[in-house]
Amino acid sequence: MVKRTSHHEADCLIARPLDAIGDWWSLLIVRDAFDGLRRFGEFQKSLGVAKNILSARLRNLVAHGILETVPAPDGSAHHEYVLTQKGRGLFYVLVALRQWGETYFSGPGEPYTFMVDIESGRPIRRLEVHAEDGRLLAPGDTRLADFRNRENS
Amino acid sequence: MVKRTSHHEADCLIARPLDAIGDWWSLLIVRDAFDGLRRFGEFQKSLGVAKNILSARLRNLVAHGILETVPAPDGSAHHEYVLTQKGRGLFYVLVALRQWGETYFSGPGEPYTFMVDIESGRPIRRLEVHAEDGRLLAPGDTRLADFRNRENS
DNA sequence: AGCAAGTGGTTTCAATTTGAAACCTATTGT
DNA sequence: ACAATAGGTTTCAAATTGAAACCACTTGCT
Numbered sequence: 001m002v003k004r005t006s007h008h009e010a011d012c013l014i015a016r017p018l019d020a021i022g023d024w025w026s027l028l029i030v031r032d033a034f035d036g037l038r039r040f041g042e043f044q045k046s047l048g049v050a051k052n053i054l055s056a057r058l059r060n061l062v063a064h065g066i067l068e069t070v071p072a073p074d075g076s077a078h079h080e081y082v083l084t085q086k087g088r089g090l091f092y093v094l095v096a097l098r099q100w101g102e103t104y105f106s107g108p109g110e111p112y113t114f115m116v117d118i119e120s121g122r123p124i125r126r127l128e129v130h131a132e133d134g135r136l137l138a139p140g141d142t143r144l145a146d147f148r149n150r151e152n153s
Numbered sequence: 154m155v156k157r158t159s160h161h162e163a164d165c166l167i168a169r170p171l172d173a174i175g176d177w178w179s180l181l182i183v184r185d186a187f188d189g190l191r192r193f194g195e196f197q198k199s200l201g202v203a204k205n206i207l208s209a210r211l212r213n214l215v216a217h218g219i220l221e222t223v224p225a226p227d228g229s230a231h232h233e234y235v236l237t238q239k240g241r242g243l244f245y246v247l248v249a250l251r252q253w254g255e256t257y258f259s260g261p262g263e264p265y266t267f268m269v270d271i272e273s274g275r276p277i278r279r280l281e282v283h284a285e286d287g288r289l290l291a292p293g294d295t296r297l298a299d300f301r302n303r304e305n306s
Numbered sequence: 307a308g309c310a311a312g313t314g315g316t317t318t319c320a321a322t323t324t325g326a327a328a329c330c331t332a333t334t335g336t
Numbered sequence: 337a338c339a340a341t342a343g344g345t346t347t348c349a350a351a352t353t354g355a356a357a358c359c360a361c362t363t364g365c366t
Contacts, residue, residue, distance in 0.1 A: 013254035013266065014184050014247060020258070024177045031167050034292065040314055050354045055315060065257075077362070078314065086257050091292040092249040092280045094167060100242050101166035104218075105173070113166065113297040117284040124295060125285060127245045130278040131270035139187065139244040142277060144266040193343055203325045208344060230333070231343065 020064040021090075026057050027097070030083070030090050033067065038080035066090070096127055173217040174243075179210050180250070183236070183243050186220065191233035219243070249280055 021027060025047075032046050044054050058081055061067040066087040069079040095115065102114050115124050129137045174180060178200075185199050197207050211234055214220040219240040222232040248268065255267055268277050282290045 012181075012184075013258060014251050015178070015181060016258040017250050017254040018177045018180060021177065024171045024174065025168070027171060028165075028168060031165075035297075041312090044314095050356090051315065052317080053354060076313085088292050089253050089256060092282065093246060093253060095282055096245040096249040096280075097170050098167050100246060101170040103242060104239050105166060105169040113299045115295045116298045117288070117290060118294055118296050119288070120284060120286065121298070122285040124290060125283040125287075127249075127280055127282070129245065129248055129280070131273060132275040132278060133273065134278075135270070135272070137270060137277060139241050141271055142268045143271050144188075145269045145274070146266045194341090197343090203327090204344065205346080206325060229342085 020066070022060045022064075023057060026061060027090070027094065029054075029057060029061060030066065030087060031094055033081065033083045033087065034091065034094065038082060039072075039078070040081070043081070061087070092127070095124075099126055173219070175213045175217075176210060179214060180243070180247065182207075182210060182214060183219065183240060184247055186234065186236045186240065187244065187247065191235060192225075192231070193234070196234070214240070245280070248277075252279055 067081045068084050072078045072080050220234045221237050225231045225233050
């Protein structure tokens, strides 16, 4: 059997998250969940994707603990999909992706949406990576270390 | 013709980046590029992916300006793939993804790699989202606004 | 009660995509 | 000269995708 390449058991802690999300645009479901969407139909309308595919994606996200199903609050027999704490942890990924998008994908002069702080209505700051002592770090200033390296540093 | 769903022209600035990267695990190529990998063969060995697929992914990343090809410095006829500035902008996405992975995907007691500041060798800080005035923001504290909203706020 | 409409899916099936292996073309190394 | 290595492309079977049809259950209306 030809197996789809999966990085499920990969050592790398970037590969595993990617594998859990499963599909690039499953993140759009997560984004919509952050926007308050909860019902199957709402996601379907928002994403315009085939129902069978949406069904599979939602199932996958639930299986990986990113979404969970809860009984519908209106007492109907249906359920709703809400973010778990793990799912809410993807907030930073979405912010990073969005800021990258704002920088490189907004057409010239094109009106676009961006993230603002609800309280002030002003745009949020750009993400920054900081060292433990607070120094601002650029891409080249970091490396990966394993547990053993950390112990004797 | 059955078209693969694409969010290329989507208004949303999360969808467009996703579409540019193309494939979830193309990010693994970008991660490897951050780790200093440059040659086709290096990527292939690192990712263990079929050569035709890697070839297509590299071509896509180059087409979207995330990688660029440069002549090999050793004078050979081959070229190397290096991150553009746009590509380096994905650093924050990778950090966000990795921190999420560190939190939710590291097995109990399992040794894992994580990001450290090269200068001190100590782990970097967690990403935080801040308002313009510096307040720390949680997932629910932001919303999207379009250009017009910004103008009159 | 009878019936249409809405919600939340599953099934079917053709088209597309994927990926392993084979192949190709240059450039080294010996 | 010959084999090996790098960097791909081509081929083709199997897997995935997605549009449309279908199904089951609940409302709402008359």
